Amino acid sequence: MAGDSPQEQFFRMGSFPSRRLTSRVEAAADVWVYWECSHRRDVSRVRNVGTGGLFLETPHRLAKGLMAKLHFLVDEGQIRAEAAVQHATPGKGLGMRFTAVHQQDRQQLTALLTRLRSVR
Secondary structure: OOOOOHHHHHHHHOOOOOOOOOOEEEOOOOOEEEEEEOOEEEEEEEEEEEOOEEEEEOOOOOOOOOEEEEEEEOOOOOEEEEEEEEEEEOOOEEEEEEEEEOHHHHHHHHHHHHHHHHHO
16 A cells, blocks of 8 residues: 555565575475374375475374474485474475485485476
8 A cells, every 4th residue: 555664565465585595396296205203104295395395295283393204205216304394284284394315315306306497
């Protein structure tokens, strides 16, 4: 509205700056991950992924801060990582931040991200 302060305009637009340090790319339908967290084991589709983390689809809610072991099921080869739950969206899934990616698997993660960026 005319006369609104820049701050009021910013909040009315509903856009907030991302807290992510790295960008994510939408994952193709063939990106899945086997994960283990708090005595739960599951296979889930990855919705988006970046060098800093991912969002995976699952109906399960997990508490923020819980640690998970991830094993990507992708054509690029073995990608193993550890991640912390950052947030849970009921009925949608989990946002996770990578805490470690196995040194020998980083090249495959880079290859996966390159492939996903080229598909867009």
